[in-house]
Structures are given as C-alpha cells and as structure tokens.
Amino acid sequence: MNPGEGANSEEGADLEEGAGPGEGAGPEEGANPEEGADLEEGVSPGEGANSEEGANSEEGAELEEGANPPRAEPERGAWSPLVTCEHGGNRVPGRYATWFDGADEALASHRGWDPGALEVARVVARSLRAPLRYSLTTRLVVDPNRSSESATLWSEWSRALPPAEKIRARAEHHTRHRRRIERWVRERIEGGGRVVHLGIHSFTPVLDGVARKVDIGILFDPGRSEESTFARALLAAIAARSPHLRIRENEPYRGVDDGLTTTLRSHFPGRAYLGIEIEVNQALLTGGEAQRGKVAAAIAGAARSEVSAAIAGAAQEVVGGEGPFGEFS
Numbered sequence: 309m310n311p312g313e314g315a316n317s318e319e320g321a322d323l324e325e326g327a328g329p330g331e332g333a334g335p336e337e338g339a340n341p342e343e344g345a346d347l348e349e350g351v352s353p354g355e356g357a358n359s360e361e362g363a364n365s366e367e368g369a370e371l372e373e374g375a376n377p378p379r380a381e382p383e384r385g386a387w388s389p390l391v392t393c394e395h396g397g398n399r400v401p402g403r404y405a406t407w408f409d410g411a412d413e414a415l416a417s418h419r420g421w422d423p424g425a426l427e428v429a430r431v432v433a434r435s436l437r438a439p440l441r442y443s444l445t446t447r448l449v450v451d452p453n454r455s456s457e458s459a460t461l462w463s464e465w466s467r468a469l470p471p472a473e474k475i476r477a478r479a480e481h482h483t484r485h486r487r488r489i490e491r492w493v494r495e496r497i498e499g500g501g502r503v504v505h506l507g508i509h510s511f512t513p514v515l516d517g518v519a520r521k522v523d524i525g526i527l528f529d530p531g532r533s534e535e536s537t538f539a540r541a542l543l544a545a546i547a548a549r550s551p552h553l554r555i556r557e558n559e560p561y562r563g564v565d566d567g568l569t570t571t572l573r574s575h576f577p578g579r580a581y582l583g584i585e586i587e588v589n590q591a592l593l594t595g596g597e598a599q600r601g602k603v604a605a606a607i608a609g610a611a612r613s614e615v616s617a618a619i620a621g622a623a624q625e626v627v628g629g630e631g632p633f634g635e636f637s
Contacts, residue, residue, distance in 0.1 A: 367485050368396070369441045385622045386501045389438040389615050392489060393508045394453040394568060396426035397444030404449055404477070407465050411448065418512035419463075420446045424593025428586075428604045429508035435608035436506075436615055441489055445481045452485045453507075453567050486568060493572060497580045502622070504538065504582045504615055507569055511560055513591040520560050523553040523592060524607070527563035527585035529570075532578035538614060539563075539584050545610035550603070553592075560587065 398421035400408045414420055426442055433440035443452050448463040455461075456478070462469075469477060493503045513520055524546060528539035540557070547555050564570060569583030592603045 367441070367443050367445075367481075367488075369439065369488075387615065387618045387622055388496045388501055388503050389436040389611075390489070390492060390503055390505045391429050391433040391436065391438050391440045391508065392505065392568070393422070393426045393429040393440070393442035394451075394485070395422035395447050395509060396429070396442040397421055398446040398448075399444050400446055400449065401481075404466070404469070404473070407468055408448070411465050414448060414463075414465075415446055418510075418590065420448055422508075422510040423590050424588065424600060425508050425510040427600060428510075428588060428593065428607060431601075431604040432506060432508060432586075432608045432611050435612045439492070441485070441492075443481065443485050450477050450482045452482050453509075455566050455571055456482075458566050486571070489568065490572060490575065493576060493581060497576055502580045502582075503576075504618060505569060505572065505584065506611060507567070507583070507585040508588075509585055510588045510590045510593055513589050515560075520589065521554060522556045522559045523589045524555045524603075525557075525559045525561065525585075525587035526555065527558055527561060527565075527567075527569075527587060528583070529564050529573060529578075530558070531564075532573065532582075534578050535582045535584070538582050538618065541617070542584065542610055542614045545613050546606055549606040549609055553603075553606075561585075 398415045400411075400415065408415070411420075429440055429442060432438075445452075447453070449466050451458070451461055451463075461478075461482070462474070466474070466477065489505075493505065496503050511520065511525075526539050526543045526546075528535050530536050543555050543557060547553070563585065567585065569585055572581060572583050575581075586607060588603060588607070593600045
C-alpha cells in the first residue's frame, strides 16, 4: 500500500471485543477531536473509506482476517500480541495543506513516512492473528512516535501552525493514536495478561551521505531482562530464516530513544509489557514486491514462533512450571 499525499481524513475505529476487521470511516465534521468513534460490535466498515473534509484523525485499526477478537479479560499471565505502525502514510489532512506548499519532495521521502512499513506490519499482524493499529498521516504534521516534549514532534512546516491548529493536530494525529494503544495494553495487563508489542518501522539506507550497514534492526531496552530475552530470540529467529541479512541489536537507533515503546515502558512493568521496534532497511522494501514479500514473511514467521514460545511458556507457568521469561507473579 502506498498512501497518497493530501488525501482526506480516515478515522480508524478502535478494536473492541467482538469487533470485525477493517478500517473505519471518519466521524462527522465537528466530532470530538480527542476521541474517535469506536467500532461497534458487528460493524465492519470497508477498508480505505475516506471521511468528509475536516474530519478527525487519519488512523487505522485492523483485526486481520481470521483473527480472534482481542480478549477483554485475558487469562492470568497470557501473552497478547499487538502490532503498530506509527509512520504508515504520508497524507496531509486538507486543513493543513496550505502550510505544506512546496513540501512534496520531503513528503515522498523517508522524512515524510516509513515506506513499506505498513505492508510488513499487515503481514506480521496476520501471521500473529493480532490487532494492528497504524497512522496514515505524515509525521511531518506531528510525529506519533515522539513524546509531547520531543524537539522533533513538529516539522519545519508544522511548527508554523497557529497555536489552536497545533492543539488540534496533536489531539487528532498524535494523542489519540497513543492513548488508544496505551488503553489496549492497560486493559490486558490490568486483567492479568501480558503484552508483546511489535512496532514496525523502516529506515533510509543512506543518511547524511553515510550508508547504513544493517538490514534489520531489533530495538529494545537492554535493561529489561524479559524484553531483552524475547528481542534476542526474535533476532535469532529472523537470522535463521534469512541468514544473508545483516540483523543487529539496537541499530540504526537505540531501543531506549524517544518513541512510543519507550513511553509505554515507563507505564508498565517489564514482566508484563515487552516493547520491541523492528526497523527494516527501505532498500529491502522498495526493490520489488517479491523481495518485500520475502522480508515480511521472514519477520512474520520469526515473530509467530517467538510469540508462540512465549504463550507456551505462560501456559507452563499457570500449571506451576517456569517459562522462558520466568515465573509470573
């Protein structure tokens, strides 16, 4: 999927118990900018529906075909996988188009979005039978993978927005996405479950004239033992499927840098929340459908095997054994 520039807003519905797959259409003009409409039980809007001009956030949520709805009350210690893609598109909502005159080159580049990341995220979510939440709005409006205090929250174009428009942009294209993910994680952890969160991103092969010597990076916090164990097992599983690829820990970025997973780690204990970012070199994702498919399949297969191992370990814990991440308490 290659999202277009300047498309109208899409509101992605929340994935609630019993919800069907698909991306939701946007709420009507004047809807509450803080909260989008939930996907009500039995409703399954079509994918890619555009909302009216001026509607709220261009987010998406999918429950991949054949997946079970997220459990509202997970079994004690059970692992629930979640897939997100914060930079899935490069769309500029119509109300901000004036401020982005002359930004076409930046919007089409790695500065505007993560090319190929959403396609990989969809394959991974389908493999895990997991919910997927993503953003299609360009990060150049406001970056949903940065904390509110980040110096890079706004781009050189959006910094010029009037204060009222900044408040609206952050509410609709930043805060809502992050709050919905945090709420999903919190509900499962407070219900006695645990969460494996995989954030899918891509990076430019050359930055500031320097070629990056990594194909896939697995980002995590080395100070969290359970997360480190899972991340290294995931890395090994991808490497076993694609031995020709250069797969590295915490490259080309550090796992503890500012990002959504870093924020969520500050809210949830390491025993209950594993926040892993998977960074894929864009050269692997833009070189043709066949190559992109192989890379996505390798990541998805590895993720499935390691999440399955975690689930099996949790089952052992329930009957008094000890799984790969120790005894749950």
